[in-house]
Every structure is written in structure tokens, then in C-alpha cells.
Amino acid sequence: MSGPKYPGFDTLSLHAGAAPDPATGARATPIHFTSSFAFKSSDHAASLFNMERAGHVYSRISNPTNAVLEERIAALEGGVAGIATASGQAAMHLGLSTIAGAGSHIVASRALYGGSHNLLAYTLKRFGIETTFVDPRDADAWSSAIRPNTKVLFAETLGNPGLDVLNIPHIAAIAHEHFLPLMVDATFTTPYLLRPFEHGADLVFHSATKFLCGHGTAIGGLLVDGGTFDWQAAYDRTGRYAELCEPYDGFHGMVFAEESTVAPFALRARREGLRDFGAVMSPHNAFAVLQGIETLGLRMDRHVTNTRKIVQWLLSHPAVESVSYPELPSHPDYALAQTLLPKGAGAVFTFNLRGDRAAGQRFVDSLKIFSHLANVGDAKSLVIHPASTTHFRVPNDQLALAGIRQGTMRLSVGLEDADDLIEDLAHGLKQSQKGA
Amino acid sequence: MLFTVENTIAYCYTGGKTFHPAQPTAVFIHGAQNDHSVWALQTRYFAHHGWNVLAVDLPGHGRSQGEAKTSVEALAHWLLAVLDAAGVEQAMLAGHSMGSLIALEAAFQAPQRVSHLALLGSTYPMKVSPALLETARNDEQAAIDMVNIWSHSSIAQKPSFPGPGFYAMGGARRLKQRISAINPQQVFYTDFYACNAYANGEKAAAAVRCPTLFIFGARDMMTPPKSTKLLTSTIAHGKLVMVDSGHELMAEQPDAVLDALFSFATS
Numbered sequence: 001m002s003g004p005k006y007p008g009f010d011t012l013s014l015h016a017g018a019a020p021d022p023a024t025g026a027r028a029t030p031i032h033f034t035s036s037f038a039f040k041s042s043d044h045a046a047s048l049f050n051m052e053r054a055g056h057v058y059s060r061i062s063n064p065t066n067a068v069l070e071e072r073i074a075a076l077e078g079g080v081a082g083i084a085t086a087s088g089q090a091a092m093h094l095g096l097s098t099i100a101g102a103g104s105h106i107v108a109s110r111a112l113y114g115g116s117h118n119l120l121a122y123t124l125k126r127f128g129i130e131t132t133f134v135d136p137r138d139a140d141a142w143s144s145a146i147r148p149n150t151k152v153l154f155a156e157t158l159g160n161p162g163l164d165v166l167n168i169p170h171i172a173a174i175a176h177e178h179f180l181p182l183m184v185d186a187t188f189t190t191p192y193l194l195r196p197f198e199h200g201a202d203l204v205f206h207s208a209t210k211f212l213c214g215h216g217t218a219i220g221g222l223l224v225d226g227g228t229f230d231w232q233a234a235y236d237r238t239g240r241y242a243e244l245c246e247p248y249d250g251f252h253g254m255v256f257a258e259e260s261t262v263a264p265f266a267l268r269a270r271r272e273g274l275r276d277f278g279a280v281m282s283p284h285n286a287f288a289v290l291q292g293i294e295t296l297g298l299r300m301d302r303h304v305t306n307t308r309k310i311v312q313w314l315l316s317h318p319a320v321e322s323v324s325y326p327e328l329p330s331h332p333d334y335a336l337a338q339t340l341l342p343k344g345a346g347a348v349f350t351f352n353l354r355g356d357r358a359a360g361q362r363f364v365d366s367l368k369i370f371s372h373l374a375n376v377g378d379a380k381s382l383v384i385h386p387a388s389t390t391h392f393r394v395p396n397d398q399l400a401l402a403g404i405r406q407g408t409m410r411l412s413v414g415l416e417d418a419d420d421l422i423e424d425l426a427h428g429l430k431q432s433q434k435g436a
Numbered sequence: 437m438l439f440t441v442e443n444t445i446a447y448c449y450t451g452g453k454t455f456h457p458a459q460p461t462a463v464f465i466h467g468a469q470n471d472h473s474v475w476a477l478q479t480r481y482f483a484h485h486g487w488n489v490l491a492v493d494l495p496g497h498g499r500s501q502g503e504a505k506t507s508v509e510a511l512a513h514w515l516l517a518v519l520d521a522a523g524v525e526q527a528m529l530a531g532h533s534m535g536s537l538i539a540l541e542a543a544f545q546a547p548q549r550v551s552h553l554a555l556l557g558s559t560y561p562m563k564v565s566p567a568l569l570e571t572a573r574n575d576e577q578a579a580i581d582m583v584n585i586w587s588h589s590s591i592a593q594k595p596s597f598p599g600p601g602f603y604a605m606g607g608a609r610r611l612k613q614r615i616s617a618i619n620p621q622q623v624f625y626t627d628f629y630a631c632n633a634y635a636n637g638e639k640a641a642a643a644v645r646c647p648t649l650f651i652f653g654a655r656d657m658m659t660p661p662k663s664t665k666l667l668t669s670t671i672a673h674g675k676l677v678m679v680d681s682g683h684e685l686m687a688e689q690p691d692a693v694l695d696a697l698f699s700f701a702t703s
Binding site for chain 1: 484581590600602610
């Protein structure tokens with residue numbers, strides 16, 4: 001029987017979670033720049049506080065502008081709920097702290113953004129949460145690192161900066177075999193290129209600052225609950241996730257897994273973590289991210305097209321030792337990328353310059369269109385030297401394990417004319433080789 | 437809250453409050469391929485406003501064990517046994533979609549046990565097309581998606597369910613998928629079969645004497661309001677409330693449904 005279809009990606013990008021404002025008719029989502037919301041009566045107030053009615057109380061817990069963004073990202077990912085946070089780091093922390101506490105353990109890929117590595121290796125450790133880092137391509141390493149107190153497996157869909165493609169189906173199967181969820185950072189791929197829940201992941205987060213916002217303006221994060229993981233079944237089998245399956249003293253003895261069969265994680269993340277840690281996104285920023293998401297599909301296509309042209313051009317340049325991009329047969333995850341990333345392997349990649357660190361500095365300093373800064377996913381093209389910036393706290397041995405050399409350059413390819421970008425890179429490469 | 441009913445474990449959500457036999461009781465009955473959580477907001481309100489709540493998971497659904505039952509009559513019999521197990525003499529019954537037929541039939545089987553009858557997204561006969569029945573039997577995931585799309589009137593209903601930031605259509609889809617994962621016994625097909633086969637609705641409706649409330653979704657494609665004339669004309673004393681919603685009334689218009697239900701229950 002041929003049946004109805006869900007709205008397509010671009011339609012959801014424009015409409016999910018948002019309708020013309022019922023009070024004013026405003027077609028764009030208004031920025032609800034208010035800290036709090038008036039109650040209709042004392043009974044209305046009590047019922048909102050007690051989750052007997054859906055609505056807004058205080059913008060640290062929820063806000064109408066943020067809610068549109070949260071529902072939109074949940075729709076785009078194929079999940080059940082989103083939570084907008086102050087940054088991608090806040091989204092990651094909210095996700096992990098909802099299910100992990102002192103005495104918990106995490107198994108994480110070692111190919112991570114430096115900030116994520118810091119949070120796991122140093123900061124969470126200070127609060128009693130230990131992390132074991134593993135080679136994301138080594139399935140046995142994932143399995144053998146799991147302990148009785150492990151709460152989650154964690155990785156990036158595309159590792160930073162080596163672009164290790166996470167074998168989500170395989171790692172998710174390992175996680176589920178142990179009654180554990182898989183949480184992924186999908187910042188580099190966005191739901192346009194990859195929808196992790198369709199491949200087995202259970203929790204997704206984004207630095208919305210990057211491609212989702214897309215214009216380098218707002219800092220923000222998004223945590224998405226796929227509604228796929230059966231927390232109650234895991235609790236029944238292992239005793240883990242009492243946070244979701246036993247009464248919570250911090251919310252009138254609520255048992256989140258009874259309140260919501262499929263979204264207890266999102267309920268607790270909002271009712272505890274967002275409430276108590278308070279790392280909420282500003283509605284201004286939510287509006288900026290919403291504006292970006294409206295054109296996400298169009299932009300990602302152009303990001304990928306430009307990236308492919310530049311990758312091909314760099315491959316034949318004499319000043320370039322190597323290019324790492326999962327669409328190249330030389331990349332170790334080429335076959336996996338063909339399967340998981342048919343629309344493109346993103347717009348961030350690395351290449352290695354011939355020469356020493358000084359050559360790299362000459363390259364970066366001579367670029368005119370590419371901006372030298374610590375961000376990716378802007379409409380404008382960006383460049384950075386990971387070893388001295390994003391990963392400068394990572395020890396050398398771990399840098400090498402993550403595939404980073406002293407001469408590694410990371411590009412985030414923007415939406416400019418590809419010919420202009422190539423001309424800029426040609427100039428930079430020429431300068432880099434002077435004096436070599 | 438767990439009971440043993442017909443020698444099998446039956447689960448009822450109580451709205452976050454302890455069950456007190458001295459209070460009036462409201463029973464909430466979900467529809468096909470669902471569980472108690474579709475009533476999350478309405479049940480919490482009732483439970484915190486002086487009512488006992490028994491939001492059942494039907495047999496084979498969610499946390500209730502056993503096999504899904506193949507007839508509305510058997511489900512109604514089971515529901516009355518739940519009341520027995522809970523020590524409830526009389527209760528308000530609120531049912532959604534298939535659950536509305538169970539409530540109607542329970543009122544027929546034991547009218548003295550039903551103080552109020554609330555039928556949401558209801559119709560009779562509740563015929564399921566042969567094509568959808570076949571899809572539910574042969575490709576349950578495809579049937580889930582069909583029904584999920586037909587059951588929602590919008591991808592932007594506010595204030596969303598169970599609260600801001602939740603994507604109601606995504607949540608409803610996952611719930612139906614979870615019911616499948618917990619119980620691979622073709623629950624959806626069994627539920628549809630029971631709806632389709634139920635033939636006592638007109639007789640049951642003619643016997644209803646208790647206060648009755650109909651809540652319809654103006655944009656309901658599963659049980660369109662225009663298809664419900666047999667029920668509404670037979671239960672002529674029933675009150676009709678129309679909300680701006682598709683078939684997932686409790687999620688798309690949680691406050692309007694709650695206000696109609698609570699005002700009806702306490703009137």
C-alpha cells in the first residue's frame with residue numbers, strides 16, 4: 001500500500017515547529033525576549049510547574065523561540081525532542097550529566113574536538129566521571145573498554161580533525177549489546193548529510209554555532225533525544241539509569257520513564273540539567289540558528305560542492321603532501337563514507353603542507369579570503385592550524401594518534417566562488433614554500 | 437501501579453500520585469499501538485486535583501504483559517477486571533480511538549461501574565481499510581508511519597507534547613515503534629482487527645445512560661467528525677466538543693482536551 005509521506009528535509013527546515021504567530025500573524029518566528037511568562041491563575045501556575053500542562057514558565061526552562069528551534073532540530077534529526085543550550089559544549093555536558101555522575105564511566109573516541117577532549121579527560125574527571133579513550137575504528141577497543149559502570153559510548157560522526165567516519169551501525173550495535181546508548185557529536189555532518197538515529201545512535205548533539213547557524217554569528221548548542229533507547233529495559237537488565245527509572249527527589253518523585261515511554265532522557269535533561277546548570281540558549285541566538293537552518297540544505301550542498309573542487313585541486317599541488325577527506329579513496333574510511341555520507345563528507349578537511357611549522361605560518365598569514373580563526377561551518381571560508389590552536393592542550397603522542405601533524409591545516413570551506421577560494425589557496429601555498 | 441488481572445501483570449500509570457480508594461477514579465484508555473503515556477498531561481492534572489488515575493497499558497502494550505486481545509469485548513472485560521483488582525466500584529472512563537470503543541463496551545457490559553463516559557477521536561463502526569490492515573500485518577513499520585502521518589494535523593502544534601521542545605509527531609512515531617519492539621506479536625494488526633470487528637457499538641451506545649462527552653478533532657483524518665453521527669445521534673444526551681486537532685487530540689490540543697475532560701468530570 002502506497003501511503004502518505006513525511007515532509008521532506010527542506011520543508012521541515014522551514015516549517016517544523018513554527019506556524020504564523022497566533023497573536024500577531026507574524027510569519028517569521030518572533031524573538032520572545034522575555035525572562036518569564038504570566039500565569040492565567042494560581043491553578044494554571046501550579047499545573048505548569050508540575051508538568052500537568054505544557055507551557056512556559058521561565059526562559060531558563062523553556063522559551064517559545066527556543067522551542068521552535070528545539071522542535072525543528074528534533075524533526076530534522078528524526079528524534080523526539082531537542083534542547084537548545086548556551087553552546088555545543090553545554091549540550092555535550094547536559095547530555096552526559098543527565099545519565100552520568102560520580103562513579104560513572106564513559107567510553108569515548110579519541111578523535112575528538114579539543115574542547116570535548118578537555119571536558120572528558122580533565123573536567124568531568126574532577127567530578128568523578130572517568131573516560132576511556134579508544135580508537136574509533138577499533139571495534140574491539142570499544143567493547144573491551146566497557147565496564148559495569150559505563151553509562152554511554154561517545155564519538156563524533158566525523159572525527160576532528162582527521163575526519164574519521166564513525167561506523168555508527170557497528171558502534172551502536174556494540175553499545176546496545178551492552179544495554180548502553182550511543183551519543184554522537186554530529187556538528188560536522190548536520191542532519192542534512194547524516195541522520196545518526198537512522199543508523200543506530202540514540203543521542204545527538206550539535207554545536208549549532210557551526211553549519212546550523214551557518215553564518216558565524218551565534219554561539220549555541222542543541223541536544224537531541226532520538227527516543228530510540230529503551231532506558232527502562234536497560235535499567236531492568238543492568239540497574240543503570242536509575243536517574244530515569246526511579247523516583248527523582250528533585251521533581252516530586254517523578255519517574256521520568258513512566259511519564260514518557262520514549263523521551264525520559266529529554267524530560268530529565270530539561271527538568272534537571274537545564275534547570276540546575278542553567279546553560280540555556282538566548283532566544284536571540286535561537287532566532288539566528290533558526291534563520292540558518294532555513295537554508296541548511298541549500299548551504300550544505302554548496303559547502304560540499306566547493307569542498308570537492310578544492311580537494312581535487314589540492315591533490316595535484318606540489319606544495320601539498322597529502323589531503324585527508326573521506327571521499328578520497330586514500331582515506332581509510334572511504335568505503336564507509338560512501339555508505340553513510342552519500343550527500344557528501346562535509347566541508348571541513350585537513351591537508352598537510354610540505355615544510356615545517358614556519359611554512360604553515362606563511363601559508364595562513366598570506367591568505368586573503370580564508371579567515372584564520374577557531375571556528376568551522378561559517379558561510380565564509382576559514383583556516384586553522386590545529387596543533388597550535390584547537391588541539392594545543394593535547395599531548396603530542398595523542399595528537400599523532402588523532403592524525404595531526406605540526407603541518408596539518410584544517411580548512412572549513414565556505415560558500416564563496418570556488419575559483420576565488422582556489423586562487424587564494426594558490427597564493428598561500430606559493431608563499432608557504434618561499435625560503436623552504 | 438501493577439495489578440494481576442486475568443493471571444497476568446497489568447500496569448496502570450497513576451499520574452504521579454498514590455492511589456487512594458476514597459477518591460473518585462478516572463480511567464484512561466489509550467488507542468491502537470499506544471500506551472498510557474499518550475495521556476501524560478491530562479492524567480497528571482487529574483491526579484493532582486483530587487482524582488485517582490488509572491491510565492492503563494492494555495494487554496501486550498507497554499508495561500502490561502500478555503498478548504494483545506483480539507476483540508473489543510475482551511478488552512472491555514479486562515478493563516472491568518482492572519477496576520476489580522484496584523477495588524474501584526465506579527469510575528469515569530475516558531478512551532481515545534480504539535480505547536473509546538473499549539470504554540463504550542465496558543459501559544455496556546457493566547453500566548453501574550461507569551459514572552461518566554468520555555469518547556475522544558471516536559467513531560462507530562471503526563472500520564479499518566483492508567489495505568491498512570494488510571500493511572499492519574505485513575509491514576508494521578510502514579503502517580506505523582501511515583497512521584502517524586494521518587493522525588497529525590500539523591508539524592507545528594503548540595505548546596507541543598508533553599511540553600515545549602518535544603516534537604509531537606516524532607514522539608508518537610517512536611512510541612508506536614517501541615510498542616512493536618517490546619512486543620513483536622503484531623500488536624498493531626491485532627488492535628486494528630479488534631476495531632474493525634467490533635459490531636456491538638450501536639447497541640452499546642443505545643444503552644448509555646451516564647453523562648457522556650465526545651471530543652473530536654476538527655482535522656481528524658482517522659476518525660473524521662462527520663463519520664461519528666451514528667454515535668452522537670444514538671447517545672443524544674452526549675456533549676460535543678470540537679478542538680483544532682488531528683487524531684492525536686491529547687498531544688495536539690492538551691489544554692483544550694484537559695479542560696473539556698475535567699469540566700465534564702467535575703460537573
